[in-house]
Amino acid sequence: ERALGLYEKPSLSAQPGPTVQAGENVTLSCSSRHLFDILSAVPSVNGTFQADFPLGPATHGGIYRCFGSFRITPYKWSDPSDPLPVSVTGVHKKPSLLALPGPLVKSGETVILQCSSDTVFEHFFLHSEGTFEEPLHLVGELHGGGSQANYSINSAMSTLPGTYRCYSSVTHSPYVLSAPSDPLDIVITGKYEKPSLSAQPGPTVQAGENVTLSCSSQTPFDTYHLSREGEARELSLSAVPSVNRTFQADFPLGPATHGGTYRCFGSFRSAPYEWSDPSDPLPVSVTGNPSHSWPSPTEPSSKTGIPRHLHVLIGASVVMILFTIFFFLLHRWCSNKKNAAAMDQEPAGERTVNREDSDEQDPQEVTYAQLDHCVFTQGKITRPSQRLRTPPTDTSVYMELPNAEPRSKVVFCP
Numbered sequence: 001e002r003a004l005g006l007y008e009k010p011s012l013s014a015q016p017g018p019t020v021q022a023g024e025n026v027t028l029s030c031s032s033r034h035l036f037d038i039l040s041a042v043p044s045v046n047g048t049f050q051a052d053f054p055l056g057p058a059t060h061g062g063i064y065r066c067f068g069s070f071r072i073t074p075y076k077w078s079d080p081s082d083p084l085p086v087s088v089t090g091v092h093k094k095p096s097l098l099a100l101p102g103p104l105v106k107s108g109e110t111v112i113l114q115c116s117s118d119t120v121f122e123h124f125f126l127h128s129e130g131t132f133e134e135p136l137h138l139v140g141e142l143h144g145g146g147s148q149a150n151y152s153i154n155s156a157m158s159t160l161p162g163t164y165r166c167y168s169s170v171t172h173s174p175y176v177l178s179a180p181s182d183p184l185d186i187v188i189t190g191k192y193e194k195p196s197l198s199a200q201p202g203p204t205v206q207a208g209e210n211v212t213l214s215c216s217s218q219t220p221f222d223t224y225h226l227s228r229e230g231e232a233r234e235l236s237l238s239a240v241p242s243v244n245r246t247f248q249a250d251f252p253l254g255p256a257t258h259g260g261t262y263r264c265f266g267s268f269r270s271a272p273y274e275w276s277d278p279s280d281p282l283p284v285s286v287t288g289n290p291s292h293s294w295p296s297p298t299e300p301s302s303k304t305g306i307p308r309h310l311h312v313l314i315g316a317s318v319v320m321i322l323f324t325i326f327f328f329l330l331h332r333w334c335s336n337k338k339n340a341a342a343m344d345q346e347p348a349g350e351r352t353v354n355r356e357d358s359d360e361q362d363p364q365e366v367t368y369a370q371l372d373h374c375v376f377t378q379g380k381i382t383r384p385s386q387r388l389r390t391p392p393t394d395t396s397v398y399m400e401l402p403n404a405e406p407r408s409k410v411v412f413c414p
Helices: 308-345
Strands: 011-015 019-021 025-032 049-057 062-064 073-077 084-092 096-100 104-106 110-117 123-128 136-139 141-143 146-154 162-169 176-178 184-189 196-200 204-206 210-217 223-228 235-238 247-255 260-268 271-275 282-287 365-372 375-382
Touching: 011 084, 025 084, 084 162, 096 162, 096 184, 110 123, 110 162, 110 184, 123 146, 136 146, 196 260, 196 282, 210 223, 210 260, 210 282, 223 247, 235 247
Parallel strands: 019 084, 084 176, 104 184, 184 271, 204 282
Antiparallel strands: 011 025, 025 049, 062 084, 096 110, 110 146, 123 136, 123 162, 141 146, 162 176, 162 184, 196 210, 210 247, 223 235, 223 260, 260 271, 260 282, 365 375
16 A cells, blocks of 8 residues: 655646647656656756656647655655646637637726537636646536536736637536637726827828828827727727827828727837726727719719710610611611612513413422522522412512522521
């Protein structure tokens, strides 16, 4: 049997840390002031004796402890070290992390940090460097087919500001975690006097005109932060001394496309998550949008006052008139060509189909060519049993082409 507690407990740490990515190499280091013999402990730089336990690529987590003993008394161990939870992340889909009512928290107010996922997880872990020594364990609750957990923090806590992340896990493997949520910065406002905010060339600009917002204060802030109402993220710029003994940062917004309400804050480099009171709100308006100021080809002109449907009717009428004139000229031209062709074939005046064959002769097939509106078509007719007595009323001219094979042919006038 092992006898525990005979010596002072050692300490246990993890490299690169107690929370590692799946597949990342991790090493546990056990150290003590005593020269324990187990695993060839070697002197450390801080006057302690240390042994390193390489665990290799991380696949699953757990809780670890270490002990110390001497070779001459191998069954007499020290007290165990404090437990060290080692978690492996990136196994499950990342959850989301929100701040309610928002990530900018006025001094003295309370903020709710909400971890949620569309997958059911029994556990959530809230982590922030400098706020919690270990990730804060939250119990997940069913919500809308997924799960979520809330944690309320008062801004009076000096450790509240910082960057937070959220992880999730299931009960049967609590140290196998999801990927971390996107980072969320929690900022305390109201620590210093508010700066002032102005717009150049002014708070009302023409569409497409360049606009710049200037944040300034007599307080020597290191950084200014510009926020737009309705947007979650802020723009940050370093402050520079101005000619009027103020410290200023200019935020060029580029060509104006739409307006909004802006505020700015100031902060110091030594406390980046503690901001001043917000400046007075500055509404920026954009006027004269070109897409609405100038009439488009499909929109009515504001100067003529002619309704749009009249434009359509007038345009259609003009097209119909031009088409009618063109068709009339084309028909006239084609008719002239047809008459000229007919005269070339009948120079002696009225001409009929002249056949000296007996009327009693059996009907035979002949090939005819019809001249009609500049288009020649060929077909078959049966020779009439009697000679034509009167000229046809049709203006078409039939030409008998005996012993010719009928062919379908279409010829357009040149």
